[in-house]
Amino acid sequence: MAPLTGRLAPLGKPLTYVLKALAPQLEHVRNGSSRYDVSVAVRDSRSDPAAARQAVHDLVTTDRAHIVLTMAGTQVLPAVADACEELRVPCLSTTFPWQAYVHARGAAPGHHFQWTYHFAWGLDDIATVFAEMWEQTGGTHTIGCLWNDDLQGSLLRHDRYGFAPVTSARGHDMADLGPYREPAGDFRTQVGRMREYGADIVTSAATAxxxxxxxxxxxxxxxxxxxxxxxxxxxxxxxxxxxxxxxHAELADARVATLVYWSPAHPYRSSLDGTTCADLAHAYRRDTGESWLQPLGLAHALVETAHHALSTADDPTDHAAIARALAGTALPTIAGTLDWKRGPTPNIALVRLAGGQWHPGPKGPDLAIVTNTQTPDVPITGELQPT
Structure with a gap:
């Protein structure tokens, strides 16, 4: 399930690329002494939750899917997962903070889903990485919080699962600049509050x-x-x-810093064929003419994990057996080791984060890794540059 059309379409490219690149290795799986042929069907979510639900139904009833893979979309991804839960088919997803994955589906941390599994980072992990970068500019700060009025913004503000429990403990003062509706037409109110609070650093989850x-x-x-x-x-x-x-010009001038969950500098290899992160990024640029994207590594890990589940399930034709295999998976992938047995909550495997900053480069923005406390095996590739 990929966003092939609609506003999320740029984020669907990594998954469709990985499926094509790995097609020869996905023609069959070996499970014990048996060999099973595999078919891969791709359906378009159209970047819309209702369309995604219908597409899941088509995958399960028409294509007879044994496992559904998906990524991208604050509203689309939970719709896919919920549809899979209702249809009792295993689902594996990524690129969505795990607290948002749980809350968007009407649950709370600790809830156990029977059919749906996810790997990502937490909002607390983002807060930790961001705070490390704020502190590279010297001391503690008043942080202007530019957060929307949707699910993402409400969770970032959450007094237990959001930023404050992490950042306040480090001495930072979080100043909410006020919610806004996407797409925004005017931020003069938020700018005024930034001046009022004396915020010298801004954190956000806004669109470009x-x-x-x-x-x-x-x-x-x-x-x-x-x-x-x-x-x-x-x-x-x-x-x-x-x-x-x-x-482009405005954000190049701003030199935005962000989280880094995958890059060519990460020292991991594919469990399928030993491909390195640098290899995958190079192949993507060679084959598409475009620069690598962070979801590329997660898309590859998504396919690796599904292949592993089919290879190790007691019966790879049985939905319940595949779900049990996912629940017991601990697999080194091109996105790092994914371990569903460790949590941080049922159905979730954690992806560790580094911090990076977009620096202007001759071929466009270049993401330099500037902090690696959570991922010490990932090399620093640049220095943070405050404006």
């Missing part, structure tokens, strides 16, 4: 277009954040999420 608008209006008001940290859309190069040249 919205963050660009905020930065421009802040500059026009005579304010310039020393650092902007942004998750969600800005984990990708802003040149991939919008075609607007003015947005």
């Amino acid at each position: 277009a919205d963050l660009s608008l905020f930065h421009r209006q802040a500059r026009q008001a005579g304010l310039r954040p020393r650092l902007i940290t942004c998750s969600r859309w800005l984990t990708y190069p802003h040149t991939h999420t919008t075609t607007a040249p003015d947005v």
Whole structure:
């Protein structure tokens, strides 16, 4: 299940690329002494929750899927997972903070889903990495929080699962600049609150277009954040999420810092064929003419894990057996070791985070890794550059 069309389509490219690249290795799986032929069916979520639910139904009833793979979409991904849970078919997903994955489905941490499994990082992990980068600019800070009025924003504000429990313990003061509706038309109220609170650093989960608008209006008001940290859309190069040249110029000037869950510098290998992170990034650029994207490594790990589950399930044609195999998986992948037996909550395997900053480069934005406390095996590739 991939967003082939609609607003999430740029994020569907890594999964479709990986499926094509690994096609020869996905023609069959060996399970014990038996060999099973495998068919891969791809359905378009159309970047829409209702369309995604219908597509899951088609995958299960028409294509007779034994396992569903998906990634991307604050609303789409939970819709896919819920549909799989209702249809009693195993689902594996990624690229979505695990607290949001649980809460978007009407549950709380500790809840056990029977059929649906996920691997990602937590909001607390993002907060830790962002705080490390704030502290590289010196001491503690008043942080202006530019968060929307949707699920992502409400969870970032959550008094137990959001940023505050992590960042307040480190001495930072979180100043909420006020919720906004996406896409935003005006941030003058939020800019005014930034001045009122004396916030010198801003953290957000905004789209490229919205963050660009905020930065421009802040500059026009005579304010310039020393650092902007942004998750969600800005984990990708802003040149991939919008075609607007003015947005590109504004965000290049802002030098946004973000979380890094995968890069060519990560020292991991594919469990399928030994491909390294650098190999995968190089092949993607060679084959598509585009720069690597962080979801590329997670898409590859998604397929690796599904292949492993089919290879180790008691019966790879039985949905319940595949779900049990996923629950017991601890697998070294190109995105690091994924271990569903360790948590942090049922149905979740944790992906460790580094911190990076987008630096201007001759071929577009370049993501330099500037902090690696949680991932010491990932090399630092650049220095944080406050504005």
